[in-house]
Every structure is written in C-alpha cells, then in structure tokens.
Amino acid sequence: MAAAALANGDVRAGGGGAVPRPTNPMVTPLLTDLYQFSMAYAYWKAGKHLDRAVFDLYFRKSPFAGEFTVFGGLEECIRFIANFKFKEEEINFLRTALPTCEDGFFEYLSSIDCSDVEVYAIPEGSAVFPKVPLMIIEGPVAVVQLLETPFLSLVNYASLVTTNAARHRLVAGKPKNLLEFGLRRAQGPDGGISASRYSYMGGFDATSNVAAGRLFGIPIRGTHSHAFVSSFLGLDEIIDKALSSSDGSNKCENFVSLVQNWLVKIQDASSLRGSFGETNQSELAAFTSYALAFPNSFLALVDTYDVMRSGVPNFCAVALALNDMGYKAVGIRLDSGDLAYLSIETRKFFCAIEKEFGVVGFGKTNITASNDLNEETIDALNKQGHEVDSFGIGTYLVTCYAQAALGCVFKLVEINKQPRIKLSEDVTKVSIPCKKRCYRLYGKEGYPLVDIMTGQDEPSPKVGERILCRHPFIESKRAHVVPQHVEELLKCYWPGNS
Amino acid sequence: MAAAALANGDVRAGGGGAVPRPTNPMVTPLLTDLYQFSMAYAYWKAGKHLDRAVFDLYFRKSPFAGEFTVFGGLEECIRFIANFKFKEEEINFLRTALPTCEDGFFEYLSSIDCSDVEVYAIPEGSAVFPKVPLMIIEGPVAVVQLLETPFLSLVNYASLVTTNAARHRLVAGKPKNLLEFGLRRAQGPDGGISASRYSYMGGFDATSNVAAGRLFGIPIRGTHSHAFVSSFLGLDEIIDKALSSSDGSNKCENFVSLVQNWLVKIQDASSLRGSFGETNQSELAAFTSYALAFPNSFLALVDTYDVMRSGVPNFCAVALALNDMGYKAVGIRLDSGDLAYLSIETRKFFCAIEKEFGVVGFGKTNITASNDLNEETIDALNKQGHEVDSFGIGTYLVTCYAQAALGCVFKLVEINKQPRIKLSEDVTKVSIPCKKRCYRLYGKEGYPLVDIMTGQDEPSPKVGERILCRHPFIESKRAHVVPQHVEELLKCYWPGNS
Incomplete structure (x- = not known):
C-alpha cells in the first residue's frame, strides 16, 4: 500500500x-x-x-x-x-x-x-x-x-x-465502518482518486472507487443502486431460480418461491402484523436477483420505494431465504429520509425477526446509511440516537465542502x-x-x-x-x-x- | 483548441x-x-x-x-x-x-x-x-x-x-481581463488542469497553468512572485547592466543608473513630492532585473514591502527607464491590502507621472489585482469604485468555494x-x-x-x-x-x- x-x-x-x-x-x-x-x-x-x-x-x-x-x-x-x-x-x-x-x-x-x-x-x-x-x-x-x-x-x-x-x-467513533463514496462528486477524476487515497489515510475503512482500490490497495465496497432496483419489472423476469447451499450439500431449485414463502411468513408473524402491506414486487425481484448473484454478500438498498413498507420486509424475506441455504446476509443501506428514525425502526424489525423465527444474530444485521452525510449530520445523528453501523460519505467528504x-x-x-x-x-x-x-x-x-x-x-x-x-x-x-x-x-x- | x-x-x-x-x-x-x-x-x-x-x-x-x-x-x-x-x-x-x-x-x-x-x-x-x-x-x-x-x-x-x-x-464585466491563478489551491493536479480548461470555457482570458496552456491552447500569463522580490539583496547584485533599445538602434550600458536617475526625478517631482521616501532597494533590484530579462513585458508585483511608499515608485522608475529605451511597461499587480484604495492611488500616481514627464498613455498602465478574489469581492470593488483592469482569481474560482x-x-x-x-x-x-x-x-x-x-x-x-x-x-x-x-x-x- x-x-x-x-x-x-x-x-x-x-x-x-x-x-x-x-x-x-x-x-x-x-x-x-x-x-x-x-x-x-x-x-x-x-x-x-x-x-x-x-x-x-x-x-x-x-x-x-x-x-x-x-x-x-x-x-x-x-x-x-x-x-x-x-x-x-x-x-x-x-x-x-x-x-x-x-x-x-x-x-x-x-x-x-x-x-x-x-x-x-x-x-x-x-x-x-x-x-x-x-x-x-x-x-x-x-x-x-x-x-x-x-x-x-x-x-x-x-x-x-x-x-x-x-x-x-x-x-x-472508532467502531463505525466509514466508507468513502465520493468519486462522482469529486472535483474531477484525480480529485476522486486523491480523495479515496487520503480518506483512507485519514481513517476511513474502504472506498467505492475501483481505480483507487487498485492503485493504493484500499479495500473497495459497493453493491447496487436505485437504478438496479427499478430496472426489474417483476419476479417473472428471474429465469434461473436455482441456488446451491453455502456448503454445497443441497440445492434449492426455486429460490424465488423460498423468498415468497418467507415474505408471507413475515407478513403473518404476530410481532410484525400490520406493520406493512404488499411490498413492491420489482424491488423484491431486484433483491432476489442480487442475492442469487451474491449469496455470500447480500446487501440491499431499501429506499427506492418505501423503506419500512417495502424495502426492509423485502430484504428480510430474501435474507431469511438465504439463511435457509446457509448464507448470512450482510445488511441494508438507507439513502434518504430520517436516518435516525429509519435505522431505529429497521433495527426493531430485525430484532423482531430474530425473535420470531429464532435466527440468532439477525438483530445485528448491518445498517449502512448514506445521503449527504457530513461531520455535522453524523454528530446530530449521534445526539439523536441511531442504529447505523456504517456510514457512506461522499460529496461533503471529498469536496471538503465546509472549507x-x-x-x-x-x-x-x-x-x-x-x-x-x-x-x-x-x-x-x-x-x-x-x-x-x-x-x-x-x-x-x-x-x-x-x-x-x-x-x-x-x-x-x-x-x-x-x-x-x-x-x-x-x-x-x-x-x-x-x-x-x-x-x-x-x-x-x-x-x-x- | x-x-x-x-x-x-x-x-x-x-x-x-x-x-x-x-x-x-x-x-x-x-x-x-x-x-x-x-x-x-x-x-x-x-x-x-x-x-x-x-x-x-x-x-x-x-x-x-x-x-x-x-x-x-x-x-x-x-x-x-x-x-x-x-x-x-x-x-x-x-x-x-x-x-x-x-x-x-x-x-x-x-x-x-x-x-x-x-x-x-x-x-x-x-x-x-x-x-x-x-x-x-x-x-x-x-x-x-x-x-x-x-x-x-x-x-x-x-x-x-x-x-x-x-x-x-x-x-x-466584459472589458476586464480575467486570469485564472488557481493551480496551487485546486483539489489536486487534475482539479487544477480542469479548472484552467473550464474557466476558459466559462469566459476567462488566460491561465497561469502552463500544462493547461499546452493541453488546451489557453493563453498563459505570469510574471513573478514575492519570493523573487525578496531574493534580491540590493542593486549591486546586478552584474550585466546593459540593455539594447527596443528598435536595436542604441544600447544603454548602465540601465541600473538610468533607473536610479528616474527614481530621483520621481522623488523630486513637484506633483509627487513627499508621497514617498526611500524605496526598498532589494525590490528595486528585483524589478530592474526582471525588466532586463523581459523589457517587452515588464509587470511588477508591488506589495512585497509597501505598495505606495516603495512598490509603485520603484515600478515607475523602471518603467520610465524602459520608456527611454523604447519599451512600454505592462503594469503592476496588487496582491494584498485594500485593493479599491490602492488601485485608485496607483492610478493617480500613474496619471501624475504621465503629466509630470509627458509620457503619453502612462496613466493607463495596467493594474492587476489578486488575493482571495471572488464574485462577492469583485462586486464589492465595483460598488466601491476601483481602477483595476485585470483580476487574477484562484482559490474561490477553482475550488468553487461558495458551493x-x-x-x-x-x-x-x-x-x-x-x-x-x-x-x-x-x-x-x-x-x-x-x-x-x-x-x-x-x-x-x-x-x-x-x-x-x-x-x-x-x-x-x-x-x-x-x-x-x-x-x-x-x-x-x-x-x-x-x-x-x-x-x-x-x-x-x-x-x-x-
């Protein structure tokens, strides 16, 4: 490095x-x-x-x-x-x-x-x-x-x-995971590359910038965007529905059905009853597709339509289906709205899932927050109380907007x-x-x-x-x-x- | 281009x-x-x-x-x-x-x-x-x-x-000359090069950035810094004192003496009497040296010691000596202080020189201003009244500091x-x-x-x-x-x- x-x-x-x-x-x-x-x-x-x-x-x-x-x-x-x-x-x-x-x-x-x-x-x-x-x-x-x-x-x-x-x-604070996401808003391509390099020097954990990862050996992170979610029209778009289990011992021929079954179970769960209605199906298709591609590192952006009524329940259905196959989902990303409130509500939902279905550790599933974060907003989130584990920071970090x-x-x-x-x-x-x-x-x-x-x-x-x-x-x-x-x-x- | x-x-x-x-x-x-x-x-x-x-x-x-x-x-x-x-x-x-x-x-x-x-x-x-x-x-x-x-x-x-x-x-305004000077404060080297290129697209006249000038055909400008002025200890440092006239018809064997003579004449001029005392000799040496190197494009930074008591009179002495040899000095640059006041006082000084010594056009000698300029400070200068012809703009332009x-x-x-x-x-x-x-x-x-x-x-x-x-x-x-x-x-x- x-x-x-x-x-x-x-x-x-x-x-x-x-x-x-x-x-x-x-x-x-x-x-x-x-x-x-x-x-x-x-x-x-x-x-x-x-x-x-x-x-x-x-x-x-x-x-x-x-x-x-x-x-x-x-x-x-x-x-x-x-x-x-x-x-x-x-x-x-x-x-x-x-x-x-x-x-x-x-x-x-x-x-x-x-x-x-x-x-x-x-x-x-x-x-x-x-x-x-x-x-x-x-x-x-x-x-x-x-x-x-x-x-x-x-x-x-x-x-x-x-x-x-x-x-x-x-x-x-030390325990939080800090991700630099600023390439698109930096002052030119080299501004982006320098920002990734020096953010890492300043204490960040990883960058989204692939070129900087290659040049300086910085860990790189990233999953999917809103466009990925909205590019799917519905579950019938998924042709190859099979998923082998984590240890290779068995194969689920229809992972889509497994996800759908879990969504119904979540909807019917007494502790979660009434917290959401029908979730967005193009979002569910996108999450399921992403999980089929990356069963070991499933992290979903949950705010394309509605975080608590669609994104989080859809994520949990896919994560529980993955759990059945021996995979542990990584978590969710919030990119809009009241991050303190949404992270707390999401944590409650995760904990309720852990309790309801006995999936040990599910309550600790990672919550990443992004969306115009900076020193002040993180400080405000800290004062308000939140359940965010990782912060994705772009514009304000890389352009040094405050000065x-x-x-x-x-x-x-x-x-x-x-x-x-x-x-x-x-x-x-x-x-x-x-x-x-x-x-x-x-x-x-x-x-x-x-x-x-x-x-x-x-x-x-x-x-x-x-x-x-x-x-x-x-x-x-x-x-x-x-x-x-x-x-x-x-x-x-x-x-x-x- | x-x-x-x-x-x-x-x-x-x-x-x-x-x-x-x-x-x-x-x-x-x-x-x-x-x-x-x-x-x-x-x-x-x-x-x-x-x-x-x-x-x-x-x-x-x-x-x-x-x-x-x-x-x-x-x-x-x-x-x-x-x-x-x-x-x-x-x-x-x-x-x-x-x-x-x-x-x-x-x-x-x-x-x-x-x-x-x-x-x-x-x-x-x-x-x-x-x-x-x-x-x-x-x-x-x-x-x-x-x-x-x-x-x-x-x-x-x-x-x-x-x-x-x-x-x-x-x-x-259209008649002013706008110079982009931001490379050193830009967000990395590419930020600097992009800033030069796109400032030119946005209506600037020139840049100080040599690499950008070469890449994009942008006119490049620049003369000297404070370090150049303070690097001279005195006039005795100048070894080669000869200067040929602009048309090559005659040669002044001791341009330094010519400058010194003009400085005395300016000091003695009735319309300027008492406006300054002894000027800084290391500054005078730097200006004279610069003029010997660039007799066709003499522009002096006049605020290393004191603008009105040293920089401007020293500049005028060198400019008048150049005038004797058929060269027209370009002007001065102000890089600190009250730019409105100093530009107006400098203009008065130039006009007094024109009148006193009958040097036609000397009153219109170019005044460039730099030092943390931006939209707001230029607007304030306009409202206050000033005599600046060219603005050199760096940090606030290239980092887009305001946003x-x-x-x-x-x-x-x-x-x-x-x-x-x-x-x-x-x-x-x-x-x-x-x-x-x-x-x-x-x-x-x-x-x-x-x-x-x-x-x-x-x-x-x-x-x-x-x-x-x-x-x-x-x-x-x-x-x-x-x-x-x-x-x-x-x-x-x-x-x-x-």
Missing part, C-alpha cells in the same frame, strides 16, 4: 531502487505557474539562478475551524522531484510560451534535475499545526521555484481531505545564508525568516505538548530543561514547558542520504 | 478519424464505483445485461444560488466511451475484487465496448437548467451503468467550474421501452420517467424563453403555436408561450451517424 509505504519511509531516496513516477501522469514539470519560468529566466539572466535558497511550505490556519491538520501528499512530492526532468517537447512548448528568452536558458532548463535539492519534511499522516513548516525545501533558487506550484498542488488538497476524513472518524481549500504557502526564508522576509499589512501573512529546526515536545504521560521552531544553528531543546514557549493556540499567551521527550519533526526525505 | 473543437462538433464520431483518449490517462473503465460491477454481474446472472436502458444525466438545482448552469465535460465523456475497453490487467484486478463471480462474466466484460451505446447531449458550453437532461444515454443496461460514475465525475466539476467562471465574468459540488445525477428512466421512476419522500428527488425530447423555445426578440421536455413520441412544439408551459423557476406557475423559433436541445454525439 503506497500510503503505508511512505509512513515506513520507503519512498526516501537511498533506500535502493528508483522512486516511481507520480501516480497521476499529468504531474509533470510543466504543471506549474508560468511565473515560475519567467522568474527562472530572470534569475538566470541575472546570474542568480544557482543562489542557494530555502523555502518553507506551511499553512496559516487549520481547516474546518479546527485545531489540527493531517499532513498528506509528501510521497507524491518526492515522486515528483525524483523524476523531475524536462522532455524535449516540453522545452519546445516553453520556447513558444516565452519567445523572448535566450536559447541558453532553455539549454539550462534541459539540464536541470533535483539532485541539488534537499527536502526535509514531517512524516506524512502526522498531525501538524499552523506556521510550523511541513516541508523545508533547499536548493538552487531557480529550481526550487519551479517546485512551488506542483508541491502546493500535491499537498494542499491531500492534507485538506486527510484532515476532513480524520475529523469524520473522530465524530463517528474547500487549505491555504498552504511556499515562502522564501533564506537565500545564500541571508534571512528573507515577506512583509504585509496583514500580520498573519508576514513570513518567519531563516532556515529552521522544528521539535515536538512531549510531557510526562507521553502526550505531545507543543511544537517549537528554532533557528538552524540554535541549540535544540533538552529533556528536563525548562523552555518558555508561545501557547499553540493563543498568540499572546506564554507557557513554561519541561519536555520529557523531544522529537525532531522534519526528517530528510530527499536526497535522503545527506 | 480542444474546448472550441467540441463546440464545433468535431468530437462527434463519424467525423472521420479516431476520437482521442481522455485528457487524463487515469480516466479508465476502472474509474467507477464497485457497485457498477456488482450490478453488472447481477444483470448478467439474471440474463438482463442486454436490456435496453435509457438514463438521464441532469441536476436538480443551479449552483451558487443562481438561475443558470453552464454545461461542461461532454468532450471528455465522448473521449471516454470512444475508447472504452478493458485491459487484461484491469480484468484481472476485477477478478480479485469480485472473487465469487463466474468466469463467463469476466469474458463478457472483456468483450464490451460502447458501440451499442447512444449519447444525446446539449452542446458543451450551453446554458442549461434544472431537470432537463444534459445527456441522455441509451444502451445495454450493464454497460450504461458502468458509465454512470465516470460521466458524473467528468461532468459535475466541469459544469460547476464553468458556471463559476461565467458568473465571475458577469460580475467583472464545492454540483449534484448531477444519472437516473434510469426507461428499460425495454417501459418507463421507470425512482420515488422519494423528498419530492425534488423523484425522477421524471420516459425517454425524452427537449426543446428551447425562443421569443420574438430572439431570446430564449423556456426549455420544455416531451415524451420521445409526443409531437414537437411548433413555431407560432401556443403552448402551456411550467414557469422555469416558480414550480406552481404556468404560462402560455408562443415560440418564434424552436430548437431541439439534445443532439446525437455518439455514435454520431445514427
């Missing part, structure tokens, strides 16, 4: 073997802003292009009005610089885009790679905080400038959606060992000069207390020594900290052996 | 020549939800996979609380289906993802392409409205289901960002000539059954009045005949319309010759 590989440090150079190319083949050295090239030319003209520059990549505020961010995108940045080299046709295009530049500049561009660049970074998947650089990039100023836009493009959304996923995990962008920036902090600053009337936009070292200080219980930055050559904080720190969230507040453990936050990821 | 090519119908099949592959190589038949495959298997098991199905792709509500949407993404959908074919390794992956499915199913998957599929669509770039299908997709139900997720993924964001760009154009998703859906409306419906407790979610024809009715002045839908076999609306229509925005209202012109909205884009 690519994401895990990075956490283990496998993508660091020097580990032997070539670093693979970026996952998206569109991530090339041309995927940058034109001004990076016009600046490179101006540096080159001024003979400054090899000046040794240090840039910090950081954000100014955690997203979603929250107090943390989870860093994502590092592996793709390393893949990018490890393979950074202009192709001839790319140089030719740049000649047309910058027609007044001298030939020597394009020869210089043709020659460059990132062997002179050093990248220090916090490990991907870490909790990170405002102003502390996620990455420090050092190298010839013209080359490092060319990396600005692709690095930001690879880190900004990755970190945003990883953070969003982690926040959904926190609100849903669609993380404002990571890439600022020059030092050139030829001289500190540089960008001033601004907006104090939060003033950059912090100098090449830095960053540390996470841990307290007695092993919990992290605060992240601090020092100048490159200042002494590092020592275990047991009192340090005056700025409060992490309240600018004006200072606090004394005595670390029990000091962790240097940024490690060298490129070139790795330096 | 790909976008324009589509508008001319060039991507329709039957036009001769193969349809190119999707722009993003990651758009493959696996870029879909797993349930499309599990449904395909269930259809196949039930012998229903060749049932002829009709799906509508539509949205329920225009984004950004607006009354229109601009349709984008069609060309990529056609590229996708024109090249739809599973590779052997993709089939092998599906075998692992769906381990209980029979071999015959994977053989069927290996055999399918989209030659049996028909796609009718409204031309890309058209204004479109809720509920009227943007695309009607007809074909074998199992195949068309597989197209659902990729089509939605290709259309949803494309249409959203095209619409967002069009809204920015409407609020900025990060368009909810296009893909609903089964007919199977084997039988109408199908999806019911819902939420009335807006009930689908409209039957294969449809859609028309745009035009009034006397040539303006469109309303879009209407009919059943496939119902008579089409006739010019001059009174028709009772539902009001396009007020559900309960009816209106009589007498069209002067009737346009059929959906055209066949695939297979094209049918």
